[in-house]
Amino acid sequence: LASNTYDYVIVGGGTSGLVIANRLTEDPQTTVLVIERGGFDNKPQAIVPYYANGLDTSVMLRPKSAPVPNLNNTQWDVNVAAVVGGGSVVNGMGYLRGSRADYDAWEALGNPGWGWEGLLPYFRKSSTFIPPSTEAAAAWNISWDDGFYGNGPVHTHIPSFQYPDMAAFWDAYHQEPGLQLPGESNAGYGPGAYWVPSTIDARDMTRSTARKAYFDPVNRTRTNLQLLTGQTAQEILFEGLRATGVQFMSAADNVTRQAFAKKEVIVATGAIQTPQLLQASGIGPATVLRQAGIAIKKSLPGVGANLQDHPTVQLRFNLSHPSFPSPDSIANDPEYNATVWAEYHANKSGPITLTSSSNQVLLSLAQVLGNNATQADYMVQEFLSQEAEGYLPELYRSSPELVAGFVAQRAIIAELLASPNASVTQASIQGSGRAPNVLLKPLSRGTVTLSPTNHGREGDKESGLPLVQYNTLQNPFDRAAILAILRRARAFWANPVLEARVGPVTETVPGPSKQTDEEIMDGLIGQGALWPSLAHPCGTCAMMPEALGGCVGPDLRVHGVQELRVVDASVMPLIPGALLQATVYAVAEKAADLIRQG
Numbered sequence: 265l266a267s268n269t270y271d272y273v274i275v276g277g278g279t280s281g282l283v284i285a286n287r288l289t290e291d292p293q294t295t296v297l298v299i300e301r302g303g304f305d306n307k308p309q310a311i312v313p314y315y316a317n318g319l320d321t322s323v324m325l326r327p328k329s330a331p332v333p334n335l336n337n338t339q340w341d342v343n344v345a346a347v348v349g350g351g352s353v354v355n356g357m358g359y360l361r362g363s364r365a366d367y368d369a370w371e372a373l374g375n376p377g378w379g380w381e382g383l384l385p386y387f388r389k390s391s392t393f394i395p396p397s398t399e400a401a402a403a404w405n406i407s408w409d410d411g412f413y414g415n416g417p418v419h420t421h422i423p424s425f426q427y428p429d430m431a432a433f434w435d436a437y438h439q440e441p442g443l444q445l446p447g448e449s450n451a452g453y454g455p456g457a458y459w460v461p462s463t464i465d466a467r468d469m470t471r472s473t474a475r476k477a478y479f480d481p482v483n484r485t486r487t488n489l490q491l492l493t494g495q496t497a498q499e500i501l502f503e504g505l506r507a508t509g510v511q512f513m514s515a516a517d518n519v520t521r522q523a524f525a526k527k528e529v530i531v532a533t534g535a536i537q538t539p540q541l542l543q544a545s546g547i548g549p550a551t552v553l554r555q556a557g558i559a560i561k562k563s564l565p566g567v568g569a570n571l572q573d574h575p576t577v578q579l580r581f582n583l584s585h586p587s588f589p590s591p592d593s594i595a596n597d598p599e600y601n602a603t604v605w606a607e608y609h610a611n612k613s614g615p616i617t618l619t620s621s622s623n624q625v626l627l628s629l630a631q632v633l634g635n636n637a638t639q640a641d642y643m644v645q646e647f648l649s650q651e652a653e654g655y656l657p658e659l660y661r662s663s664p665e666l667v668a669g670f671v672a673q674r675a676i677i678a679e680l681l682a683s684p685n686a687s688v689t690q691a692s693i694q695g696s697g698r699a700p701n702v703l704l705k706p707l708s709r710g711t712v713t714l715s716p717t718n719h720g721r722e723g724d725k726e727s728g729l730p731l732v733q734y735n736t737l738q739n740p741f742d743r744a745a746i747l748a749i750l751r752r753a754r755a756f757w758a759n760p761v762l763e764a765r766v767g768p769v770t771e772t773v774p775g776p777s778k779q780t781d782e783e784i785m786d787g788l789i790g791q792g793a794l795w796p797s798l799a800h801p802c803g804t805c806a807m808m809p810e811a812l813g814g815c816v817g818p819d820l821r822v823h824g825v826q827e828l829r830v831v832d833a834s835v836m837p838l839i840p841g842a843l844l845q846a847t848v849y850a851v852a853e854k855a856a857d858l859i860r861q862g
């Protein structure tokens with residue numbers, strides 16, 4: 265370390281951390297240190313869009329979750345990036361914002377300035393949209409609205425190549441009663457069938473990551489920005505209640521070092537590790553800290569509570585006569601495989617530029633229920649009448665604030681679900697028989713807690729990770745919603761337009777024999793086809809008032825201590841009805857402005 269004192273120390277050089285580091289060092293007088301656990305990844309997996317169809321686990325930590333009681337006590341791999349650029353290097357690359365109503369809900373939870381209008385300038389500031397070719401736009405009827413993007417560092421694009429069977433799916437959408445086709449997917453419209461961009465840099469048809477967008481362009485020129493890799497932060501250092509620095513350990517030599525912040529420490533370690541780092545530093549639920557033998561600096565029950573993710577049903581169908589090529593051709597046909605890779609290397613075009621999906625169908629609860637608003641209202645009234653505490657994790661029992669916060673969230677979710685302007689589900693349409701259907705507005709809440717015996721001090725890649733309890737399906741609404749979503753999906757896949765184009769369609773997961781609620785749920789769970797997570801964890805250090813179990817205020821400062829902010833997916837109080845990264849970038853851009861304002 266050239267020096268061990270900087271204006272700002274940012275913990276986590278992931279998606280959010282690199283945005284903030286870039287923006288703060290625009291001022292040459294401001295010095296910033298970023299401490300990152302992972303290293304630089306220059307493998308093709310981190311660069312070529314096609315690889316977003318799979319998982320590069322070599323740059324991820326994958327602790328096992330706690331057994332999920334309602335999923336047969338199965339333990340799931342928790343997918344956490346450990347690499348410069350964080351989740352943006354390993355994710356599926358879809359770029360989709362939630363609806364206007366989703367962010368207005370954040371504002372309604374006590375966060376002035378965090379509604380759609382407050383975030384839109386930052387959605388624009390962070391993004392650039394490059395359209396597909398004129399021919400592709402005409403052939404696929406792709407429309408967009410430039411007004412919702414800017415000239416920002418993150419590049420987004422809809423590839424011109426699309427698999428032919430996508431046409432069959434679009435024909436089927438056109439026949440869906442009540443389904444809107446609003447055009448631009450990132451305008452906050454909510455429900456509809458959309459062409460959705462991916463974080464592809466169309467200049468060279470590579471993955472647009474936080475590293476490529478925010479770090480590489482300034483790395484050589486900004487001497488006021490320093491990034492340390494291979495360093496795991498163990499603890500935030502304090503003088504009294506004022507954060508002064510960070511203690512971290514090098515994976516290379518296990519040496520522990522400290523760095524100090526003249527102005528602020530900013531935690532950007534993501535929704536799984538941020539609560540762990542805060543808890544390890546004495547900020548968190550008193551019961552968790554006591555069990556782990558950690559002295560309480562600030563009792564804050566919400567640190568590690570309110571975990572939300574997107575439970576996903578992995579429906580599968582068999583198309584008897586898919587067109588050639590199909591999304592499976594690259595894996596199944598060596599000749600095609602060789603041709604498309606050659607095309608990518610020569611022209612940066614073709615199927616290798618595609619991620620798993622450029623299409624998403626978003627539906628409101630009433631649409632899921634066959635355009636039945638009365639039935640939607642019934643489901644909403646049912647969860648509103650629940651005794652909240654009965655359906656929340658253990659951690660909530662000792663905290664009236666957490667329960668009050670959940671009840672406030674629940675009232676807002678009820679409004680969203682009763683409205684035609686917010687989505688309860690998202691179906692990713694891929695041009696094959698793969699059909700992930702996502703529950704976007706779960707009422708169940710999970711937790712992230714420090715291991716009582718292992719606080720993450722070892723510096724070792726795998727050790728010291730927190731215990732993640734997804735707690736999927738604890739709230740009966742989630743089960744009812746998933747069943748309704750599955751039945752709605754079945755009706756869509758039975759559309760005769762599809763059969764006319766791709767031959768008879770047969771459901772393989774969970775399978776046509778599963779008809780009653782119990783059969784469907786048992787089938788999905790038994791086949792491992794109900795995932796607790798779409799790698800969208802958030803909410804574990806929520807932006808809400810302390811009286812509602814929140815951890816940070818609308819300025820993202822941690823309640824009850826000084827000079828400490830959190831900026832990453834953990835501050836989202838409610839999970840948006842969309843993929844997460846677009847929102848993560850906008851939150852970090854807005855946070856950078858707030859930090860500069862002091």
Ligand SMILES: Cc1cc2nc3c(=O)[nH]c(=O)nc-3n(C[C@H](O)[C@H](O)[C@H](O)COP(=O)(O)OP(=O)(O)OC[C@H]3O[C@@H](n4cnc5c(N)ncnc54)[C@H](O)[C@@H]3O)c2cc1C
Binds near residue numbers: 357534845
């Ligand atoms: C497999 C996968 C697929 C996804 N697919 C999509 C998708 O298609 N579309 C979409 O919009 N979103 C997707 N997401 C979600 C999205 O990428 C994340 O929400 C987003 O990247 C999270 O950003 P973050 O800044 O909160 O955390 P991260 O980007 O995870 O950054 C946290 C950083 O902190 C570092 N760190 C953690 N602990 C420490 C420590 N103690 N010391 C030092 N450094 C530390 C980590 O190494 C990491 O680099 C996906 C995520 C994953 C993992």
